[in-house]
Amino acid sequence: MELQKKLEILADSAKYDASCASSGSDRGGAGGTGAAHLSGVCHSWTADGRCISLLKILMTNECVYDCAYCVNRRTNDTPKAILTPDEIAGLTFEFYKRNYIEGLFLSSGVTVSPDRTMELMLEAVRKLRQVFRFNGYVHLKVIPGADQALIDQAGLWADRVSVNIELPTDKSLRLLAPGKTKATVLGPMSRLARKISDSKDERRSIKSSPAFAPAGQSTQLIIGATPETDREIIKLSEALYDKMRLKRVYYSAFVPIIKDSRLPALLDPPLLREHRLYQADWLLRFYGFTADELLDEKHPSLDLSFDPKTVWALNNLHLFPLEVNKASYEEILRAPGIGVTSAKRILRARRAAPLSLDDLKKLGVVMKRAIYFVTAGGKYGGLKKESEEAIKIKLLEHKNPNGQLDLFGEAALVKAGLTETVTGQI
Amino acid sequence: MSVTYTYDGSFEGFLTALALAVEKNLPDSAIVKEAAAEAGLFSEFIKAGSDPQKAAAARDLVESRGSAESWQHLRFAFLSEAPGAETAILEYVKLLAAKGPAADNMLADDRVKKVHGLSARVGGEAHRFKGFVRFKELADKTLYSKIEPDHNILPLLAPHFRARLGTFNWVIHDSRRNNAALYFKGKLVYAPLASARLLEDGKEAEVRELWKHFFKTAAIKERINPKLQRQNVPLKYRKNLTEFD
Numbered sequence: 001m002e003l004q005k006k007l008e009i010l011a012d013s014a015k016y017d018a019s020c021a022s023s024g025s026d027r028g029g030a031g032g033t034g035a036a037h038l039s040g041v042c043h044s045w046t047a048d049g050r051c052i053s054l055l056k057i058l059m060t061n062e063c064v065y066d067c068a069y070c071v072n073r074r075t076n077d078t079p080k081a082i083l084t085p086d087e088i089a090g091l092t093f094e095f096y097k098r099n100y101i102e103g104l105f106l107s108s109g110v111t112v113s114p115d116r117t118m119e120l121m122l123e124a125v126r127k128l129r130q131v132f133r134f135n136g137y138v139h140l141k142v143i144p145g146a147d148q149a150l151i152d153q154a155g156l157w158a159d160r161v162s163v164n165i166e167l168p169t170d171k172s173l174r175l176l177a178p179g180k181t182k183a184t185v186l187g188p189m190s191r192l193a194r195k196i197s198d199s200k201d202e203r204r205s206i207k208s209s210p211a212f213a214p215a216g217q218s219t220q221l222i223i224g225a226t227p228e229t230d231r232e233i234i235k236l237s238e239a240l241y242d243k244m245r246l247k248r249v250y251y252s253a254f255v256p257i258i259k260d261s262r263l264p265a266l267l268d269p270p271l272l273r274e275h276r277l278y279q280a281d282w283l284l285r286f287y288g289f290t291a292d293e294l295l296d297e298k299h300p301s302l303d304l305s306f307d308p309k310t311v312w313a314l315n316n317l318h319l320f321p322l323e324v325n326k327a328s329y330e331e332i333l334r335a336p337g338i339g340v341t342s343a344k345r346i347l348r349a350r351r352a353a354p355l356s357l358d359d360l361k362k363l364g365v366v367m368k369r370a371i372y373f374v375t376a377g378g379k380y381g382g383l384k385k386e387s388e389e390a391i392k393i394k395l396l397e398h399k400n401p402n403g404q405l406d407l408f409g410e411a412a413l414v415k416a417g418l419t420e421t422v423t424g425q426i
Numbered sequence: 427m428s429v430t431y432t433y434d435g436s437f438e439g440f441l442t443a444l445a446l447a448v449e450k451n452l453p454d455s456a457i458v459k460e461a462a463a464e465a466g467l468f469s470e471f472i473k474a475g476s477d478p479q480k481a482a483a484a485r486d487l488v489e490s491r492g493s494a495e496s497w498q499h500l501r502f503a504f505l506s507e508a509p510g511a512e513t514a515i516l517e518y519v520k521l522l523a524a525k526g527p528a529a530d531n532m533l534a535d536d537r538v539k540k541v542h543g544l545s546a547r548v549g550g551e552a553h554r555f556k557g558f559v560r561f562k563e564l565a566d567k568t569l570y571s572k573i574e575p576d577h578n579i580l581p582l583l584a585p586h587f588r589a590r591l592g593t594f595n596w597v598i599h600d601s602r603r604n605n606a607a608l609y610f611k612g613k614l615v616y617a618p619l620a621s622a623r624l625l626e627d628g629k630e631a632e633v634r635e636l637w638k639h640f641f642k643t644a645a646i647k648e649r650i651n652p653k654l655q656r657q658n659v660p661l662k663y664r665k666n667l668t669e670f671d
Contacts, residue, residue, distance in 0.1 A: 003636065004635065004636055004639055007636055007639060007640055007643075008639055008640075008643050011639075011640050011643040011644055012643045015643070015644050015645070015646055016646070028589060028590065031593075032593070033590065033591065033592075033593050033594075034590050034591075035589050035590040037556065037586075039553075041553070041556045041557045042557050042658070043557040043558070044557070044558075044641060044659060044667065044669055045654075045655050045658040045659050046641060046644045046645035046655070047645040047650050047651075047652065047655055048645045048646050048647075048649035048650050048651050048654075048655070049649075049651040049652075049653075049654025049655045049657075049658065050644075050645075050646075050649070051658065052641065052644060053557075055640070056644065091636070094633045094636075095633070095636075095637060095640075097561065097563075097569065097591065097594065098560060098561045098562065098563070098569070098633065098637070098668075099557075099559045099560060099561050099571070099587075100560070100637050100668070100669075135590075136590070253649075255646060255648045255649075268648065269648050269649065271649065345533050348531050348533060349531060349532065349533040349534050351528075351531050352528050352529075352531035352532040352533075352535075353532065353534075355534065358534075359534035362533070362534045362539055363533055363534060
C-alpha cells in the first residue's frame with residue numbers, strides 16, 4: 001500500500017481522539033533537531049475548528065478488540081493499514097522540519113497482542129529519538145494490558161503519555177468494551193502516575209536523572225454513548241486530577257459513526273454538552289471549584305443555557321455582589337464574566353488605584369455578565385432588587401436579543417465560541 | 427507650538443528620539459518616522475538622528491524606572507509598526523519616568539493600556555507564527571519560508587527556530603517588509619531580501635501532498651465549523667500555509 005493511502009487510513013482512525021496539546025515540556029538543547037515549547041504551539045486548524053499540533057496517527061487500525069463505540073473495532077469492515085517504525089519516524093521528521101507540526105501523537109489498535117503493539121510503537125519512537133535525534137514533542141498512548149516494563153519505557157521516550165478511559169463507569173465498559181475493564185485501564189494509569197511523580201522528586205535532587213513523561217499524562221472520556229450523568233463524569237475527572245495528578249481530561253462528544261444495538265441512536269454529537277463539561281473542567285482546574293459545588297444529586301446535569309459558573313453564582317446570590325477593590329483573588333475568580341486573566345489584572349491594577357466600573361471594562365471583564373455580581377467603589381450597575389429569576393432573564397436577553405429562548409441559537413453561539421476548550425492549549 | 431521628533435525608522439533611531447523627547451518633556455510632543463512626517467503649520471520638527479549613547483540612555487531609563495517587563499512592552503510595541511505607536515510609547519515612558527514601577531500596574535490607564543495592548547498583539551502574532559511558518563526544502567537542503575505578518579515579528583521568530591532547527595540552514599522571508607532572517611552554518615543574520623528564486627528539492631512536492639492529505643483527513647465531518655476555523659486561522663494568513671493551497 002502507498003504511504004499516502006496508509007496515512008489517510010491511519011489519520012482518519014486517530015482523529016476521534018480529542019487530545020491535541022503539545023504543552024508541558026521544555027525538551028531540547030544541544031545537538032539534534034527540535035525542541036518542545038512549554039506552552040505548546042498550534043500549527044493549524046482543520047475544517048471542524050480543532051487544532052493540529054501533532055501528527056496524530058495510529059500505528060495500525062487493526063484491532064483484536066471489538067469495542068462497540070470504536071471505529072477500529074474488529075468487526076468493522078474498513079480497510080486496514082499498518083505503518084512501520086521507520087515510516088512513522090521518517091514521516092514525523094519530514095513534517096517537523098517543515099514546521100507543519102510540534103511532534104508526534106502515536107496511538108494504535110491492538111495488533112497481535114498488547115505487548116507486541118507496544119513494542120512496535122516504542123521502536124518507532126526510539127528511532128525518532130536516537131536515529132533522527134529528534135527533540136520535539138511526543139505523546140504516546142499506552143496500550144492497556146501491555147507489560148509493565150514496556151509501559152515504563154514509554155515514559156522514558158515520550159513527553160506525555162495517556163491511557164484512555166473512554167467510558168466513565170465499569171458497567172459501561174463491560175457493556176461496550178468487552179475486552180477492557182476498569183482495572184486494565186486504571187492499572188497502567190496509576191503506575192504511570194507513580195513513575196511521573198517519582199521522577200519529578202528524583203530530578204529535584206539529581207538534575208541529570210532521566211525525565212519520565214515530563215508533560216505528565218492525560219485521558220479521554222466519551223460523552224453521550226452511555227447514560228452517565230455530568231455529575232458522575234465531573235466527579236471522575238476531579239478524582240483523576242486529585243489522585244492520579246492528570247494534566248488533562250479530554251471530553252469527546254460521541255460521533256455515531258457505526259450502528260450498534262448497544263449504542264444510542266444520536267443524530268448529532270452532543271457538542272453543547274461537551275462544551276459545558278469543558279467549562280466545568282476548567283472551573284475545577286483553574287478556578288478552585290469542587291465537583292460538589294457545581295452539581296449535586298438533585299441536579300446531576302449541567303445547565304445547557306447557562307455556563308456552570310453563572311449557574312453556581314445564581315444559586316449563591318447571598319455571596320454577591322463582590323467589591324472588586326476588596327475581595328480576594330479566589331472570590332473574584334468566582335464572579336461570572338471574570339476569567340483568570342481579568343482577575344489577575346484586577347488584583348494588579350487595584351494596587352495602583354481604586355477601580356471603578358468603567359475601569360473593569362478596560363481590564364477585559366465581560367461587564368454584561370459581571371455587572372450583576374460586582375460593585376466597584378460601592379457602585380452597583382446591576383438590578384436594584386436582584387433575584388435569581390430577574391438576573392436570569394437579563395442574562396438571557398443579552399444572549400438572545402429577540403427575547404426568545406432558543407436552544408438551537410444558543411448551540412450555534414457556543415459552537416462558534418468553542419476555541420479555548422477544544423483547542424485546549426493549556 | 428508642539429514638537430515632533432523624527433527618526434530614520436531604525437530601533438536605535440527611535441530610542442534616540444525617545445531620549446530627546448523625554449529629556450525635554452514637553453506636554454504634546456510626538457515621534458514619527460522621517461518618511462511619515464508631514465509638514466504642519468503648528469508643529470516644529472526635530473530630526474533625532476541615531477545615537478547609540480542616547481539610545482542606551484533611553485533603555486536605562488525604562489529599565490531603571492520601570493522593569494524588564496516595561497522594556498519588553500516597549501520593544502514589542504515598537505515592532506507593531508502600528509500608526510501612532512511611537513508617540514504612544516513616548517507617553518508611556520513619560521509615565522514610567524514620573525511614577526516608577528507602579529506605572530505598569532495602572533492597567534486601566536489609557537497610556538499603559540495602549541502600549542501593553544500593542545505589545546500583546548505583537549506577542550500574540552509572534553506566537554501564532556511559531557505555528558504558521560511553513561518551510562519548503564530547496565535543492566541545496568536549505569529550508570525556506572515566506573511570511574507576511576501584520577507586525578515586524580521576524581526578530582521574535584528567529585531565536586525560536588534557531589533553537590529547534592539549528593542543524594539545518596534556513597531562511598524566513600518577510601516578503602511584506604522585504605526582510606529576511608538567514609541562518610547559515612550556525613550563524614543568524616538579518617538582511618534585506620526582495621524576492622527569492624527557489625529551486626525545490628525533488629522530494630518536496632511529495633511531502634507536501636502527504637501533509638495536505640493528513641490535514642484534510644483530520645477534520646471530523648460531523649463537527650464542521652468554518653467560523654471557528656476562520657477565528658483560529660484568519661483568511662489573511664492562509665496564502666502562505668501549505669495546507670490551504
